[in-house]
Amino acid sequence: MTEITAPIHVNSEIGKLKTVLLKRPGREVENLTPEIMERLLFDDIPYLKVIQKEHDEFAKALEDNGVEVLYLEKLAAEAIDAGNAKETFVEKVLSESNIESPSVYEGLKNYLLDMETQDMVIAIMEGIRKKDVHTKQEHLSDVAEDGGEPVEKKGSGSSYFTEDESDHLRDVSNDDDYPFYMDPMPNLYFTRDPAASMGNGLTINRMMFEARQRESLFMEAIMQYHPRFASSDVQIWRDRNHTSFMEGGDELVLNEKTLAIGISQRTSAQAIEELALELFSKGSTFEKILAIKIPNVRAMMHLDTVFTMVDYDKFTIHPGILRIGGSIDVYVIEKGDEPGKVKITHETDLEKSLKDVLGVEELTLIPCGGGDAIAAPREQWNDGSNTLAIAPGVVVTYDRNYMSNELLREHGIKVIEISSSELSRGRGGPRCMSMPLVREDLN
Numbered sequence: 001m002t003e004i005t006a007p008i009h010v011n012s013e014i015g016k017l018k019t020v021l022l023k024r025p026g027r028e029v030e031n032l033t034p035e036i037m038e039r040l041l042f043d044d045i046p047y048l049k050v051i052q053k054e055h056d057e058f059a060k061a062l063e064d065n066g067v068e069v070l071y072l073e074k075l076a077a078e079a080i081d082a083g084n085a086k087e088t089f090v091e092k093v094l095s096e097s098n099i100e101s102p103s104v105y106e107g108l109k110n111y112l113l114d115m116e117t118q119d120m121v122i123a124i125m126e127g128i129r130k131k132d133v134h135t136k137q138e139h140l141s142d143v144a145e146d147g148g149e150p151v152e153k154k155g156s157g158s159s160y161f162t163e164d165e166s167d168h169l170r171d172v173s174n175d176d177d178y179p180f181y182m183d184p185m186p187n188l189y190f191t192r193d194p195a196a197s198m199g200n201g202l203t204i205n206r207m208m209f210e211a212r213q214r215e216s217l218f219m220e221a222i223m224q225y226h227p228r229f230a231s232s233d234v235q236i237w238r239d240r241n242h243t244s245f246m247e248g249g250d251e252l253v254l255n256e257k258t259l260a261i262g263i264s265q266r267t268s269a270q271a272i273e274e275l276a277l278e279l280f281s282k283g284s285t286f287e288k289i290l291a292i293k294i295p296n297v298r299a300m301m302h303l304d305t306v307f308t309m310v311d312y313d314k315f316t317i318h319p320g321i322l323r324i325g326g327s328i329d330v331y332v333i334e335k336g337d338e339p340g341k342v343k344i345t346h347e348t349d350l351e352k353s354l355k356d357v358l359g360v361e362e363l364t365l366i367p368c369g370g371g372d373a374i375a376a377p378r379e380q381w382n383d384g385s386n387t388l389a390i391a392p393g394v395v396v397t398y399d400r401n402y403m404s405n406e407l408l409r410e411h412g413i414k415v416i417e418i419s420s421s422e423l424s425r426g427r428g429g430p431r432c433m434s435m436p437l438v439r440e441d442l443n
């Protein structure tokens, strides 16, 4: 086996995992409240101490199996320092954080730039509460509360009072009760979605919901400035400056010539076609994309919530994506006859489409929860189909999905289970929580 020196090298879903990017859940998951959790794409509020313990167990399971684990928060801070890009980064994040008031903008900027880079990255991820940053408007509200003269507040935020700002009506908050100037990013521990490795490059994604759109700024900075990546020839197949959206949970690398991408709640058909054109024209190894249409519902937001590869010829599947009779729409996208054009063939037999591109005679689709009318949707809801393959036939899964795990074992798959009572509350499993950077090639 030749040693892989490229910082990103992913030619399959199942090749031995060498390096992976994770994000340990931090206070951003505690900054959820019942009022905002739905908008921030959570169904419940995780218990921080336990979710961190479970995540550490996940990281340890990977390390015990020879995987190098890198952390997003650390790489992002290293990148920003290496690129001397603190101010540029802060300005970019602020410009995407819906801050209308100039005094709030200035207050936040000074507040963040006064921090060490690592603390600043973590603060941005956790979300920034109004009570931590003092701006002129806060003093105006003090007047209203006390009926007296504005008094400069003492405490950590007082130096961020922007005394010179002119008064703007837009400084008057529409929602004084809302606790944040900058929303937390609780979904960051799903490192799979903001960017996706394919070949020796990646897509840095424009994500569907505002709750997640700023997440890909960290990966953009890492690729731009971090010495581990910036000095190498990492191909950005698609950047985040698009209007059509794509998320990594939909992007599967079947082999070095073929991708499977979900047309889903989070990834549009247009984005897939645009990516195909980029890949076909920029000298990638990819020649085909299977665009698989899945239901546009929250429970199945990405293709990897209903379909993952576990071995050369085996996949998990949630039966809920198939029509009665087992058909599903698969659009095979290939290079067209003219530049700037693709050729699209419509197929409806997923098993056959997969056999064709993988070059295998037999293929097994292992149904989530055994296909049982109750167990299948229950275990799918807790990511029973969302396995992370760390080698052919070896996967990491959530322990709570015992029926699906048992079935995987019956099919000869080695299953490494991790605790999942809190991790699962964010509606993502082991594949969602990991972004492979390097995998060994298959023979």
Ligand SMILES: NC(=O)NCCC[C@H](N)C(=O)O
Binding pocket: 040, 041, 042, 187, 190, 192, 193, 212, 248, 249, 250, 301, 302, 304, 305, 426, 427, 428, 429, 431, 432
């Ligand atoms: N690939 C994945 O399916 N990721 C899980 C993302 C869960 C997150 N709460 C979201 O709704 O985006």
